[in-house]
Amino acid sequence: MTAIQALRGTRDILPDEIIYWQHVEAVARRILNRAAYREIRTPIFEQTDLFERGIGEATDVVSKEMYTFKDRGERSLTLRPEGTAGVVRAFIEHxxxxxxxxxxxxxxxxxxxxxxxxxxxxxxFHQIGVEVLGSADPRADAEVIAIATDLLQTLGxxxxxxxxxxxGDRDDRQHYRQALVDYLTPFKEDLDLDSxxxxxxxxxxxxxxxxQRTQDILQSAPxxxxxxxxxxxxxxxxxxxxLTDLGVSYRINPRLVRGLDYYTHTVFEIQSDDLGAQATxxxxxxxxxxxxxLGGPETPAVGWASGIERLILLLQQQPLTGSALDIYLVSRGKQAxxxxxxxxxxxxxLDFSVELDLSGSAFGKQFKRADRSGAVLCLIxxxxxxETETVQLKWLKTGTQESVAQADLVATAHKLRQRITAEQAAEQPVS
RNA sequence: GCGACCGUCGCCAAGUGGUAAGGCAGAAGAUUGUGGCUCUUCUAUACGUGGGUUCGAUUCCCAUCGGUCGCCCCA
Structure with missing residues (x-):
């Protein structure tokens, strides 16, 4: 019998990796909250129509990349390929x-x-994104971009x-499109097949x-x-x-266009050189x-989305220290x-993080695990x-050991907290 | 969807047409209640899966699944 494995293109995020996710999410929440953005959660599937109309039927995302299926009521549904359409739908609906x-x-x-x-x-894959709906102010564009750079910088x-x-707007683009087609048509045979x-x-x-050949031809394009x-x-x-006022550095790239039909005026991408072909x-x-x-009132809007897997790929190039366990508790004997x-x-x-050894094996083995758990204190x-309702405190860093009544330990928990914090700070200078 | 490469224990990894090194991790013991070092022992009827060629395949061929890289496209 062959074991079932995760579907192609999906993966499990295991405990050793989750620390990166929690870090990204925590930083994002903090930065977005302090900029007065509010979280919205929309369904993972929507009517297929929403994406066809929103993203554009001719785009690759819609024409060949959507997970579309019929439900039992013969409705055509689609797993969302991006976040904006659903947010806009909710914005209108509510x-x-x-x-x-x-x-x-x-x-x-x-x-x-x-x-x-x-x-x-x-x-x-996972995206984190922001949308500002209802402002045509150029400051909204700048704010949104500044928040993105702030987030990425804070992540290190x-x-x-x-x-x-x-x-430009639709008319600008229409004119330009025509000019571009006029310019390129004579060179048609020389363009790559996709183009x-x-x-x-x-x-x-x-x-x-x-x-390269296409790019050469584009050199003198309008x-x-x-x-x-x-x-x-x-x-x-x-x-x-x-952006300049905000100290955000940027490069104007007149060739930058985006794959989704709905964009107007401002478009931008933030790229890294350390991601291979998927640089954005x-x-x-x-x-x-x-x-x-999508049937709502005339509403200007601006936003962005960021791929969390890609952020984490970059983050993993620099190690992140894990959250340390406070206490490892070893015991042996029925009553104990x-x-x-x-x-x-x-x-x-009392808010300590505590791992209890369940093995029941010899103390020697339990200490070995205590040592590897990363805890700073071992309770024995x-x-x-x-018999005496006491407990041994063994400080794993130094090996010093003392006996304390269990009741006293609990009563003086704040002192224990201080000492644990001090030990952890001593061994982990980087946060 | 197209092209190329890859797939051996939980992880890393050697290897050969003749029947699977090693390292790490894990378990037990040396050490019946005291760890990080050391030592000993154990841990793949099996080389992604299914076919084929062959006396015999993990090693060759085909298919399939999965991964990686590039293209397309995108976060």
Whole structure:
């Protein structure tokens, strides 16, 4: 019988790795909360229609990467491939626009895309994202980007690049698209095959083709930046100015386009050189047309999403110290073992982290495990201690040992706390 | 979806067409209530799975599943 294994492109996150997840989540919560963003949780599956309309039917994500299936009521459902569409749907459905000016929201959760897995890319992956709904102010664009860089910096990630561009409004893009097609059509035979296909389907995406010959041809192609209307141009400059004021460094990349149809004006990506082909760690932009496209009121919006697996891939290049166990409790003998269980529970209620050895094996073996557990203090309960209701405190760092009445230990818990904290600080200078 | 490489114990890893080294981790003991060192012993009827070739395959071939890298695309 062959054991069942996790499906392709999915994986288990085991206890040894979870510390990175908890760290990312804790840092994200802190940063988003202090910027007055509020968490929203939306369903993992939605009507297929939502994504087709929201993301764009011609995009790769929708046309070939969605997990779409029929439920028992013959409804077409899709596991969400990204977070924005669901958030916007909820925003409209619950009339959040009526709650005041801009809604600042964030989310965190699994997304699903049917793709060939490779490093930094899975079929079930996790994103953390923010959306500001209801503000057209360029400061919203700048704020959202600054929060992203703040998050990444606080996580300790270095050598990241912020690429930034404006793709204008719909009219700007329409004009530019035409100009680009006009320019490229004579060269059609010389473009790589994918780009030839994109010439009719999605010409803007030719801009970030990795084919050298295509890139050569693009050298003298018209630039998006020359097709921005005066208003779009002004807005682009304002956001740049604000980013500079905030001390956020960026690089303008006129070739930066995004794969989802809903973007307007500001688009950006934050990339790392340490991730191989999947370099983008955070990406987003403005999407002024999406809310109305999905049946809501005309609502300007801006946001981004970041791939948690990719963040963690980068974080793991620098080790993170684990949360230390306070106490390892060893015991031997019927009465002692029963007391030990109770003592462990009491100490936990006093907020110590306590691991109880359940093996019942020789003390020597139990000490060995105590040592490896990373605990700073070992409590020992044997027949002698059980008889007198005392407990031996053995400080694993120094080997010093003392006997204390169990009742006293509990009564003076704050002193114990102080001493444990001091020991832990001494052995772990880095946090 | 396309191309390439890879798949031997929980982890790392050697190896050969003739029947599976080693290291780490784990368990037991040296040490009947005191750890981090040391020593001893144990831990793969089996080399992702299924077929085929062969007297015989973990080693060759095919398929399949999975991983990695690149393309596509994206977080």
């Amino acid at each position: 009339h959040l626009h009526a709650q005041g000016s801009a809604q600042r929201l964030w989310y965190l959760g699994p997304m699903f895309r049917y793709e060939r897995p490779q490093a930094g890319r899975q079929r079930q 990630l270095k050598t990241l690049r912020l690429e930034f561009n404006s793709i 030839q296909d994109r010439l009719t389907r999605n010409p803007l995406r030719i801009l970030d083709s990795k084919d 630039s998006m930046l020359n097709f921005l209307s005066p208003a779009s141009q002004q807005r682009f400059e304002q956001v740049q100015q604000l 760690v955070c990406a987003g932009g403005r999407y002024d047309g999406l809310v109305s496209e 073992e029963a007391q030990a269980l109770r003592l462990a529970q009491t100490l936990r209620q 309960l044997g027949d002698a201690e059980a």
